[in-house]
Amino acid sequence: MRAHEAGALHAEGYGGPPIWLPYPRDVMELLPQLWPETVCRDAVGRLVIGGVDVVSLASEFGTAAYVLDETDFRARARAFRDAFADSFTGGADVYYAGKAFLCTEVARWVAEEGLNLDVCTGGELAVAIRAGFPGKRIALHGNNKSSSEIRRALEYGVGRIVLDSFDEIVRVDTIARELGVVAPVMIRVTVGVEAHTHEFIATGHEDQKFGFSLADGVAREAADRVVAHPDTMSLKGFHSHIGSQIFDTTGFELAARRLVQLHADVVHATGADLPEIDLGGGYGIAYTSQHTPLAPGQLAEQLAGIVEREFKAIGTGDGTATPRVSIEPGRAIAGPSGVTLYEVGTIKDVGLGEGFSRRYVSVDGGMSDNIRPALYEADYSVTLGSRSSDAAPRLARVVGRHCESGDIVVLDEYLPDDLAIGDLLVVPGTGAYCRSMSNQYNHTPRPPVIAVRDGQARVLVRRETIDDLLALDVG
Numbered sequence: 001m002r003a004h005e006a007g008a009l010h011a012e013g014y015g016g017p018p019i020w021l022p023y024p025r026d027v028m029e030l031l032p033q034l035w036p037e038t039v040c041r042d043a044v045g046r047l048v049i050g051g052v053d054v055v056s057l058a059s060e061f062g063t064a065a066y067v068l069d070e071t072d073f074r075a076r077a078r079a080f081r082d083a084f085a086d087s088f089t090g091g092a093d094v095y096y097a098g099k100a101f102l103c104t105e106v107a108r109w110v111a112e113e114g115l116n117l118d119v120c121t122g123g124e125l126a127v128a129i130r131a132g133f134p135g136k137r138i139a140l141h142g143n144n145k146s147s148s149e150i151r152r153a154l155e156y157g158v159g160r161i162v163l164d165s166f167d168e169i170v171r172v173d174t175i176a177r178e179l180g181v182v183a184p185v186m187i188r189v190t191v192g193v194e195a196h197t198h199e200f201i202a203t204g205h206e207d208q209k210f211g212f213s214l215a216d217g218v219a220r221e222a223a224d225r226v227v228a229h230p231d232t233m234s235l236k237g238f239h240s241h242i243g244s245q246i247f248d249t250t251g252f253e254l255a256a257r258r259l260v261q262l263h264a265d266v267v268h269a270t271g272a273d274l275p276e277i278d279l280g281g282g283y284g285i286a287y288t289s290q291h292t293p294l295a296p297g298q299l300a301e302q303l304a305g306i307v308e309r310e311f312k313a314i315g316t317g318d319g320t321a322t323p324r325v326s327i328e329p330g331r332a333i334a335g336p337s338g339v340t341l342y343e344v345g346t347i348k349d350v351g352l353g354e355g356f357s358r359r360y361v362s363v364d365g366g367m368s369d370n371i372r373p374a375l376y377e378a379d380y381s382v383t384l385g386s387r388s389s390d391a392a393p394r395l396a397r398v399v400g401r402h403c404e405s406g407d408i409v410v411l412d413e414y415l416p417d418d419l420a421i422g423d424l425l426v427v428p429g430t431g432a433y434c435r436s437m438s439n440q441y442n443h444t445p446r447p448p449v450i451a452v453r454d455g456q457a458r459v460l461v462r463r464e465t466i467d468d469l470l471a472l473d474v475g
């Protein structure tokens with residue numbers, strides 16, 4: 001249940017008397033699906049993650065801090081790997097989308113759990129290379145890959161480059177020829193699907209920068225051009241990614257139908273053997289009770305059914321074998337495994353008139369460590385982590401420390417009325433697209449990423465310092 005579901009009692013949340021005690025005092029108890037599997041409270045009420053309580057984490061590493069639960073991350077990665085391996089008769093590969101969150105150690109976890117890796121810049125590729133990630137299991141994405149990124153990827157022997165433009169086809173052809181290699185490539189297709197998600201993270205509709213359009217024949221033309229250069233490029237198949245934070249599989253179904261049809265057309269017309277098809281990522285997670293994600297097993301079953309149906313529909317016995325399927329989940333693996341730890345700095349009850357007020361709780365982070373509320377109006381939840389409280393719940397808005405009124409961490413959530421300066425707040429679901437989209441607005445050093453596992457904590461990415469920021473300023 002969310003604060004805004006409180007109906008008639010909602011207004012009372014704004015400074016009204018604490019008469020709504022039926023409301024749960026702890027959002028963590030109410031919504032376990034928002035939290036890493038290992039989260040619990042210890043005997044004195046402190047939130048514990050990966051066997052380490054958040055008070056100890058804060059005192060050792062400071063706040064704000066990202067905390068990543070290794071056991072939970074690995075379990076989610078394995079769940080995707082196993083579910084897709086079990087459901088797809090022709091075989092399936094899971095590419096973890098590193099844009100969600102990537103560092104050297106996480107790349108190693110991904111490799112060890114038997115997943116592949118999707119990188120979309122030379123920077124992400126460099127992390128993968130540093131981690132010793134096997135080249136064959138890496139896919140290189142991006143709508144404007146530079147020549148040096150393509151060269152590095154081919155030198156390292158990546159398993160696929162996902163082509164995004166005609167210019168890039170020329171670029172890959174030229175570099176592969178220089179290096180004397182045949183580049184394994186896929187073609188990213190814009191399938192014309194309106195995904196049900198925020199418009200900034202939808203990528204399947206026609207009018208946007210990614211991929212080759214299916215509707216106007218450009219994707220088909222791209223395939224013909226690639227197939228015409230067998231000495232430098234080997235076409236492995238087509239790719240589609242319709243967007244992110246999607247719950248409804250109808251978009252994937254439509255995308256798969258169109259991709260399978262294109263696949264069959266190209267196989268028949270060119271005689272190319274296309275061994276793979278990539279359905280992209282985009283599987284939604286729960287940030288609040290408003291979200292009801294599918295488990296990897298359900299997703300795999302549904303997607304396998306869709307792919308099988310679509311290949312049957314184009315006719316069996318026509319020589320079109322069902323290819324190996326790949327998917328690219330990022331958020332669904334990293335998102336729920338991470339939380340952000342903040343310390344309360346100020347508490348302000350702002351009068352709204354007629355006896356109502358809104359409680360603003362300021363923490364030592366904000367839009368520099370989580371830009372998603374400002375960018376996508378993303379909603380999050382939050383709980384008091386450093387202690388439990390018997391005080392009545394009170395609706396609060398958690399805000400950051402940046403010079404923007406849109407610097408909101410959590411729009412509305414119940415926190416105990418006795419919340420105090422120095423309390424620790426914990427925001428779940430921040431494992432994906434928070435650190436990876438972080439920034440240094442207002443010269444704010446970025447928080448560290450701490451891994452927790454079996455009662456041990458260690459730094460994966462160290463905290464930035466003011467000196468780091470000053471070092472960039474050569475003036």
Ligand SMILES: Cc1ncc(COP(=O)(O)O)c(C=O)c1O
Nearest residue numbers: 097241244281282328329330331
């Ligand atoms: C090509 C591609 N694959 C995979 C992903 C990962 O998406 P998500 O984190 O929603 O699973 C993205 C990001 O939206 C993407 O652009």
Ligand SMILES: N[C@@H](CCCC[NH3+])C(=O)O
Nearest residue numbers: 099201244245372432433
């Ligand atoms: N950055 C987006 C996800 C999409 C990015 C990849 N295409 C988010 O935070 O929701």
